[in-house]
Amino acid sequence: MFTDPLYSISPLDGRYARAVDPLREYVTEFALFRDRVGVEIAYLRALSQNTLLVRSFTAHEDQFLLAILDQFATNDAKRVQEIEMETRHDVKAVEYFLREKLQGTSLEDVIPFIHFGLTSEDINQTAIAYSLLEARDEALLSRLDELSAHISRFARAHAGLPILAKTHGQPAVPTTLGKEFANFHVRLQTQRDRLARHKFSAKLTGAVGNFNALAAAVPEVDWIQFSARFLESLGLTPSLYNTQLMPYDNWIEFFDILRLTNSILLDFSQDMWRYISDDVLKQKTKPGEVGSSTMPQKVNPIDFENAEGNLGIANALLEFYARKLPISRLQRDLSDSTVRRTFGVALGHTFVAWLNLLRGLEKVEPNLAQIEKELEAHWEIVSEGAQTILRAAGIPDAYEQLKLLTRGKTLTREAYIQWVRGLNGNPQLEAKLLALSPTTYFGLARELTARALGD
Numbered sequence: 001m002f003t004d005p006l007y008s009i010s011p012l013d014g015r016y017a018r019a020v021d022p023l024r025e026y027v028t029e030f031a032l033f034r035d036r037v038g039v040e041i042a043y044l045r046a047l048s049q050n051t052l053l054v055r056s057f058t059a060h061e062d063q064f065l066l067a068i069l070d071q072f073a074t075n076d077a078k079r080v081q082e083i084e085m086e087t088r089h090d091v092k093a094v095e096y097f098l099r100e101k102l103q104g105t106s107l108e109d110v111i112p113f114i115h116f117g118l119t120s121e122d123i124n125q126t127a128i129a130y131s132l133l134e135a136r137d138e139a140l141l142s143r144l145d146e147l148s149a150h151i152s153r154f155a156r157a158h159a160g161l162p163i164l165a166k167t168h169g170q171p172a173v174p175t176t177l178g179k180e181f182a183n184f185h186v187r188l189q190t191q192r193d194r195l196a197r198h199k200f201s202a203k204l205t206g207a208v209g210n211f212n213a214l215a216a217a218v219p220e221v222d223w224i225q226f227s228a229r230f231l232e233s234l235g236l237t238p239s240l241y242n243t244q245l246m247p248y249d250n251w252i253e254f255f256d257i258l259r260l261t262n263s264i265l266l267d268f269s270q271d272m273w274r275y276i277s278d279d280v281l282k283q284k285t286k287p288g289e290v291g292s293s294t295m296p297q298k299v300n301p302i303d304f305e306n307a308e309g310n311l312g313i314a315n316a317l318l319e320f321y322a323r324k325l326p327i328s329r330l331q332r333d334l335s336d337s338t339v340r341r342t343f344g345v346a347l348g349h350t351f352v353a354w355l356n357l358l359r360g361l362e363k364v365e366p367n368l369a370q371i372e373k374e375l376e377a378h379w380e381i382v383s384e385g386a387q388t389i390l391r392a393a394g395i396p397d398a399y400e401q402l403k404l405l406t407r408g409k410t411l412t413r414e415a416y417i418q419w420v421r422g423l424n425g426n427p428q429l430e431a432k433l434l435a436l437s438p439t440t441y442f443g444l445a446r447e448l449t450a451r452a453l454g455d
Contacts, residue, residue: 012348019355020348022143026135027344033077035127036094038069039234040114043204046230047113051221054113061107068101091120117214119207121332125246128340129202129236132254135347141196143354144261148188150361151268152453155181159449161366162439163280164374164381171378173385174438177280177366179445182452184268191261198257201239201250202231208331209242244332248325255346259318262311262350265357269308272360276301280374282367303360310353317346375438380411382436386420389432393425413437 008014025031045065047054057065076097084093095115102111115123159178166172204227206212211223228238239246275281283299324339375381383402390398405411405419420433449455 010345012345012352016348016352019352022139023135023344023347023351026131026139027347030074030077031131032127033080033094034069034072035131036091036123037072037076037080037098039123039126039130040094040098041065041069042234043116043118043230044110044114046226046233047116048110050226050229051218053116053218053221054110057107061105064105064107068098089120091115091123094123117206117211117217118204119244121244121246122204122206126202126204126231126234126236128343129200129251130234132251132343133200133235136195136198136254139351140258140347141192143351144188144192144195147265147354147358147361148185148192150358151181151188152185154178154361155185155449156453156455158366160446161368161371162375162442163371164378164438171381173381174375174442176442176445176449177371178449179442180271182449184264186452187264188261191257191264194257195254195261198254199237199250200235200254201237201246202234203227203239203242203246204230205240205242205246208244243328243330245328245336247328248321248336252322252325255318255321258346258350259315259322262315262318262353265353266308266311266315269304269311269357272304272364273301273308276304276364278374279367279370281364282370283363284365286363301360303356303363307353307356307360310349310356314346314349314353317342317349321346372439376413378410379413379416379438380406380409381438382416382441383411385436385441386433389429389436393429 005014005017008017012020044054045057045062048057079100080093080097083096084090087093087096098114099111102108102114155178157178158181159176161177162174163177163180164171165175165180203209206214211227214221214223224240228240231238237250239250272281276283283301285299321339325336328336383406387398387402390401395401417434420430423430423433425433
């Protein structure tokens with residue numbers, strides 16, 4: 001009965017199961033088993049190819065080893081689990097699983113070299129680093145690119161659409177809707193590039209980081225060079241100065257970039273919620289959907305609200321990693337082990353949030369009537385421009401004049417024009433002031449948007 005998703009404790013395996021499907025290949029228990037097997041096989045092959053310790057494999061033997069990984073399936077993962085129930089040790093279970101696979105084959109003579117001279121964390125941290133790299137490259141970046149592209153399209157479409165900007169929640173000066181979206185696009189692209197550039201580190205240095213067992217058994221091999229080449233062949237950066245654990249600093253840097261990306265999107269979610277609340281943006285309705293169990297008129301910004309909640313959960317975990325993972329008692333303690341099993345949870349809630357934002361963006365469009373109405377109701381928002389024009393003309397009390405006219409007041413078009421006419425200034429100055437309006441006074445917003453989008 002409890003195998004039904006309705007009984008899932010985590011919403012990632014229940015309500016949001018389909019949304020996180022693209023991550024299952026990389027950050028599930030199955031993926032961890034498979035990647036541990038992959039690291040062990042890659043290590044055995046490297047011993048054969050780069051040392052005299054293990055004999056050379058025939059092409060057939062090499063393909064046999066690669067096929068163990070390529071064909072690793074649910075039944076194989078279950079067998080690893082069964083062995084772990086006996087050994088009470090997850091990495092040793094992987095070693096015994098591979099021993100079984102090689103038993104009775106032409107590779108039986110190299111069984112003693114599976115996991116040769118290594119400690120569990122050489123396998124674990126390499127496998128997890130590889131899974132993070134794969135999850136980023138195959139799932140996270142593509143979803144973030146999709147989200148950023150949607151934001152940029154919206155920015156481009158509305159680069160010249162003036163809206164009322166608010167500072168401290170109060171009417172300030174006009175901006176354009178496109179420029180506000182372009183601001184987020186630039187911020188996201190900066191973090192996207194940092195995520196993509198990040199190099200994940202891993203270790204292959206033994207029980208306390210000094211290659212003790214390997215150096216004692218086979219001192220003629222340059223194990224420092226061997227480990228570096230091995231990890232680089234997996235697309236990872238070798239960490240040389242370790243205890244039994246590689247310090248998590250490098251992974252935390254990645255998580256911190258992801259956390260900042262999520263914080264930017266939290267800001268975006270809340271702004272979108274406010275634009276919808278203020279009726280600047282309206283949401284397209286879909287037949288069959290309801291927004292309230294009792295109020296039939298409701299169209300709730302639920303996608304942005306769900307995104308905000310999921311981003312918060314993800315960032316709580318990502319922040320915890322930064323506090324917890326740099327600390328390990330002496331050369332090793334296991335308190336990090338259960339924590340890193342939640343990496344998929346943090347990535348999962350991140351992924352769900354990004355999907356929610358995409359869904360939300362597909363539903364929104366500018367409410368042109370409300371935008372125009374709001375701008376026309378607040379002519380005081382051109383007072384910044386007016387007093388600056390007066391200053392440029394050498395009028396010393398320009399700010400004070402506009403403060404008297406507008407502070408704490410709502411200014412109409414007629415009142416503004418009347419004030420300009422009452423200045424009795426020169427015609428050129430008057431023309432400049434009359435050219436100001438809430439729908440035209442948005443500076444270089446259109447040009448900045450084009451620059452931000454690379455147009």
